[in-house]
Amino acid sequence: MENNKERLTKKELRQIFLRYGFMTESAMSYEKMHGAAWAYSYLPLADKYYKDNPEAYRRLLMRHSVFYNTEPQTGQLVNGIVASLEEQIGMGNLTDENLPVTVKASLMGPLAGIGDSIMQGILVPTLLSIAMGLSVGGSALGPLFYIITYFTIATTITIVSFRTGYKLGVGAIDKIISDDARRITNMFNTLGIIVVGGLSATTISLATTLTVPFGEETKLLQDILNGIFPGVLPLIMVLLAWWLVSIKRLSATKVLLILTAVITVGVLINIF
Template sequence: MTNQDDKQTSVAQEAKPERLTKKELRSIFLRYMFLPESAMSYEKMHGAAWAVSYMPLGNKYYKNNDQAYQRLLKRHSPFYNTEPQTGQLVNGIVASLEEQIGMGNTNVSEEMPVDVKASLMGPLAGIGDSLMQGILIPTLLSIAMGLSKGGSPLGPLFYIVTYAVIITIVEIVCFKGGYKLGVSAVDKIVGESAKRLTNMFTVLGTIVIGGLAASTIALKTTVKIPFGSQTKPLETIIDGFFPGLLPLIAVLFTFWLISSKRMSANKVILILTVAATVGVLIKFL
């Protein structure tokens, strides 16, 4: 090989785009972590957050190609909406695809990241909302309410710190997993593994909330039942064969209002407040 061939090979190697650095990936991750809700609009929802998140990638690969940079921002500006924390999984997948596009991989088209986002935002929203809004938040709030008995500040502190730590870990794991697996992560998102994980957290959340409801809800009546030469409170007799039956009835009634009657939490609280007030006025509670 001649010196001229060596120089040409060296120039070709230098001209070849490199992969995203850890710093650049961290920038994409952090932008999407903080911007989906703060930059949200009802027209595009998380669209603006996506465009801003991929500016570090554009600065790396399209610094001298304005048209390619514009196409990058345009394809990530349209309407997009999913659960933000677990949505980092899609962010990781798209980062992997956009990296390949920026490096000149002709097997990955510019439409592929858009198609991946469109196909995953719905299923991932269902999974993410079920885990975060339906299980994690109610479970942590239930534990926090138990810690707040007697006016202790531990409850709010526990919720704020624990929630922040958990969602940060979830976002990091999702982003790294999505980036590492690329398009192959799609099968894992909507496959049997995701369903088993959802079922596991559902059972765990139900157990925790049920246990806390039994230990924190107090429902006592003024009804006295003759018991030999003495009288005993109604709840004492009931607890003898079914401990916590009255609190359980209150929980099931609340669940029925929310699930079957589709009432909001505010309406349920109002109904329970009115019922408790009436019960006290008629000297039943």
């Protein structure tokens, strides 16, 4: 059966982009993660190229229903690459139907590292620290700032990523998995750790009220700690939260409840 020789229109590309963007998290499952979102995203492409070819239509949806997981915003780069490849397959210019699946499997790991470092390691903590400062005294400006700023930046990243992926096609793979890309990922990881450390020291207010004997007098333990290791108590709290999440695999809600309980008990017995 003859393939449709027309390229994807801007409307069809926009449909693929928006479907993936809105469905990656809302249609997620632990069995396939973003797999259902991928299949749903490519229905417009399937309708264009395989409307009269049920078997090819089925193969397209099947190959994009497999397990897939990466950072959603930067992951639009892979979506753009795959859209370009599937377009060529639909037009009959490319015969290897496994290539899009191979590309997804090869790139979801590196992009997850880059995306998580940028979005979760740098952008979110930085914006939240600014928002918390604006929220002092109960102002609604803080959450509004965070929502609007994050939405603007994240949307820009997704649009640029998708367009870049579609434009470069399979040629983007070498750029993403190169040594330079790995060095950039490591750089962002390091920068993210520095940002989180700095924000922890400046935004977490935790001090002990305990006193210790100092000759014939007593001295606040907090003053001694400040002279030896400023910010050590906030650091301990952050490390405790990290241990609970990363090692004990507790949910964020449980961690918040545990930290609240620790602080409450500490206040009641005059530790804090």
